[in-house]
Amino acid sequence: MAPSETVATSEHQIRIGGFGGQGIVLAGMLLGKAASLYDGKEAVFTQSYGPEARGGASNVDVVISDSTIGYPLVTKPDVLVVLFQEAYTRFRPSLKEGGTLIIEEDLVHVEEDGFKYWPIPATRMAEEVGRRIVTNVVVLGYLVGKTGVVSREAAEQAIETTVKEKTIKLNLSAFAAGFERAEQDDLA
Amino acid sequence: MTPTSAAPKVEGEDLAARVQTGTHFMLGDHACAEGALAAGLDFFAGYPITPSTEICERLAHRLPEVGGKFVQMEDELASMAAIIGASVAGARSLTATSGPGFSLMMENVGLAAIMEAPCVIVDVMRASPSTGLPTAVGQADVLQARWGSHGDYGIVAYAPSSPQECFDLAIQALNTADQYRIPTFIMMDEIIGHMTERVVIPPAEDIPFVPRKTPSEPPGEGTFLPFKPDEDLVPPMAHAGQGYRVHFTGLTHDEQGYPRLTAAAHEKLVNRLVDKVRLNAEKIVMYEEYLLDDAETIVISFGCTARSARHAVTLARQEGIKAGLLRLITLWPFPETRIRALLDTGRVKEFVVPEINLGQVRREVERLTQLPVKRVNNPGGAMITPDLIIEVMER
Numbered sequence: 001m002a003p004s005e006t007v008a009t010s011e012h013q014i015r016i017g018g019f020g021g022q023g024i025v026l027a028g029m030l031l032g033k034a035a036s037l038y039d040g041k042e043a044v045f046t047q048s049y050g051p052e053a054r055g056g057a058s059n060v061d062v063v064i065s066d067s068t069i070g071y072p073l074v075t076k077p078d079v080l081v082v083l084f085q086e087a088y089t090r091f092r093p094s095l096k097e098g099g100t101l102i103i104e105e106d107l108v109h110v111e112e113d114g115f116k117y118w119p120i121p122a123t124r125m126a127e128e129v130g131r132r133i134v135t136n137v138v139v140l141g142y143l144v145g146k147t148g149v150v151s152r153e154a155a156e157q158a159i160e161t162t163v164k165e166k167t168i169k170l171n172l173s174a175f176a177a178g179f180e181r182a183e184q185d186d187l188a
Numbered sequence: 189m190t191p192t193s194a195a196p197k198v199e200g201e202d203l204a205a206r207v208q209t210g211t212h213f214m215l216g217d218h219a220c221a222e223g224a225l226a227a228g229l230d231f232f233a234g235y236p237i238t239p240s241t242e243i244c245e246r247l248a249h250r251l252p253e254v255g256g257k258f259v260q261m262e263d264e265l266a267s268m269a270a271i272i273g274a275s276v277a278g279a280r281s282l283t284a285t286s287g288p289g290f291s292l293m294m295e296n297v298g299l300a301a302i303m304e305a306p307c308v309i310v311d312v313m314r315a316s317p318s319t320g321l322p323t324a325v326g327q328a329d330v331l332q333a334r335w336g337s338h339g340d341y342g343i344v345a346y347a348p349s350s351p352q353e354c355f356d357l358a359i360q361a362l363n364t365a366d367q368y369r370i371p372t373f374i375m376m377d378e379i380i381g382h383m384t385e386r387v388v389i390p391p392a393e394d395i396p397f398v399p400r401k402t403p404s405e406p407p408g409e410g411t412f413l414p415f416k417p418d419e420d421l422v423p424p425m426a427h428a429g430q431g432y433r434v435h436f437t438g439l440t441h442d443e444q445g446y447p448r449l450t451a452a453a454h455e456k457l458v459n460r461l462v463d464k465v466r467l468n469a470e471k472i473v474m475y476e477e478y479l480l481d482d483a484e485t486i487v488i489s490f491g492c493t494a495r496s497a498r499h500a501v502t503l504a505r506q507e508g509i510k511a512g513l514l515r516l517i518t519l520w521p522f523p524e525t526r527i528r529a530l531l532d533t534g535r536v537k538e539f540v541v542p543e544i545n546l547g548q549v550r551r552e553v554e555r556l557t558q559l560p561v562k563r564v565n566n567p568g569g570a571m572i573t574p575d576l577i578i579e580v581m582e583r
């Protein structure tokens with residue numbers, strides 16, 4: 001008989017909320033791929049699916065675990081990234097106590113309630129790196145730097161094997177910008 | 189497409205294009221499409237419908253790359269008719285749909301059964317009946333897969349629980365369809381179709397391939413009887429264009445394939461259509477066991493719900509409940525022999541059947557036992573959580 005599995009001790013539920021065009025689907029996909037293919041963990045990636053996923057508000061969810069993932073959906077994220085106001089309003093209540101909240105500081109206004117959160121001007125940072133279109137990867141870099149849910153190496157490998165070849169350099173720069181800002185925030 | 193055999197017709201580089209060997213982070217729907225390609229799919233006809241559309245999309249892009257044909261049809265009746273036509277021309281053929289389209293396919297499912305035209309129908313289940321909740325999960329087409337077309341006939345239906353299994357069972361389904369000359373179903377659900385997880389695609393030479401049986405005599409002799417079965421009850425199959433004289437009809441027919449409208453001919457034919465699956469059930473049936481050996485509470489589940497069930501069983505064991513999981517990989521045939529053997533141990537006290545419908549698999553379990561069969565249901569729209577399953581176990 002197969003031994004009873006242990007219920008995962010370190011399971012992360014990550015949710016990224018944004019609007020159409022911010023590239024959150026790719027960000028979630030890269031995160032799951034990094035965990036599943038390059039960090040040797042289990043990972044499930046899902047996205048909100050419905051009429052609202054076309055142009056309006058949408059979210060992507062990633063579950064990362066050291067053992068087999070049964071229930072594949074995110075119910076109570078311990079990492080929440082919101083890139084616009086409606087996503088903040090909708091998902092903030094679901095965030096686990098003591099979880100990590102990351103916001104796009106130019107697009108989200110937080111009602112201060114003493115909860116520690118991490119503001120990041122992701123869109124402006126992407127413009128500084130070269131193109132606004134890599135906002136999603138700046139955010140991914142920050143998320144990885146801040147939480148360590150996947151290794152930097154795994155995330156970079158996921159980028160290199162997923163994005164178009166001529167944009168790999170740009171995306172790696174965007175990732176580095178986000179990652180390094182997270183490191184600075186930790187020191188501050 | 190040459191109308192010869194259903195064996196993969198491409199070698200060398202084309203084979204590499206067909207089988208994307210490697211480790212992927214892949215959507216369930218895409219994994220199903222890739223499994224079909226790896227198994228030598230030649231022909232797809234379908235009409236896109238949520239949540240199966242990504243199977244269509246993937247095959248529209250990929251099938252022409254490997255020399256196959258993709259046709260978007262005017263509706264699902266035509267889609268089903270087209271894959272039957274391609275099948276008797278020698279192609280490995282498949283369609284994909286969801287509940288509303290599945291209902292429209294039912295008439296021609298019976299035609300595939302009586303013509304003994306091997307084909308695969310993928311149904312990515314969403315909340316039903318009718319249009320229901322188009323983008324949300326359901327598992328309520330279980331009995332429709334078995335009994336959806338009028339009359340008695342045998343079919344096989346698989347229920348994958350992960351993107352990896354979508355890939356593996358697409359191969360299995362195409363092989364089973366050809367081996368027994370039956371319509372075969374892949375009963376996915378929205379959660380499994382729309383989740384992305386690791387999928388390992390093996391080297392092309394490791395993909396199992398079960399070809400159709402072909403006639404032993406050469407064409408032109410005039411002696412070949414296209415519906416004369418071998419000992420396994422399955423007749424060898426001649427394809428259109430090979431030079432054999434064949435006749436296909438939805439009417440009751442004799443071994444020549446010609447209409448024979450008598451009760452005696454009908455009994456012989458329909459019994460064989462049922463028996464070629466029934467008598468091979470033990471070879472066809474597939475399930476996975478988890479902690480069943482000493483289990484007193486047996487959870488029976490399938491598809492996405494089996495993932496919650498497995499989690500629930502793990503948690504229940506920590507609470508000291510002797511629970512185990514029997515995960516159905518084939519919905520049909522149903523693993524009756526295994527369940528009867530579990531009952532014979534005298535150890536089982538109850539069954540728990542979580543499913544996203546109002547009791548379709550539970551009905552099958554109740555048929556086999558007088559013990560309590562507890563239900564954990566919703567009619568669709570949301571997954572059943574592990575917590576809810578444990579709550580019912582403790583009741």
